[in-house]
Amino acid sequence: MSPCLTPLDVAPVLEDPELMAGLALLGGAVAACIEIGTSREQLFAMVVAVLLVGAAIGATGQGRRLMHWANMKTLECAYWIPDIDEGVST
Numbered sequence: 001m002s003p004c005l006t007p008l009d010v011a012p013v014l015e016d017p018e019l020m021a022g023l024a025l026l027g028g029a030v031a032a033c034i035e036i037g038t039s040r041e042q043l044f045a046m047v048v049a050v051l052l053v054g055a056a057i058g059a060t061g062q063g064r065r066l067m068h069w070a071n072m073k074t075l076e077c078a079y080w081i082p083d084i085d086e087g088v089s090t
Helices: 017-038 042-080 084-089
Strands: none
Touching: 017 042
């Protein structure tokens, strides 16, 4: 039996929430690049491809910024919970 990847094997790679929106937008950019070669509306497809790549870059950056903010807020909230250290250390 040959080893093959199942969706459960690939899932840990795709669990990074910072990259998920960027990957979806890059998928749209790939589709737009395919449309450049196959459709009559090549200029429109080029504009859409460029916009989607830019949106993917922006979404990835904002996702990382939001993840950092969420982690910092979690730490700030945990700081004010009394006796949190004793509960975590056991």
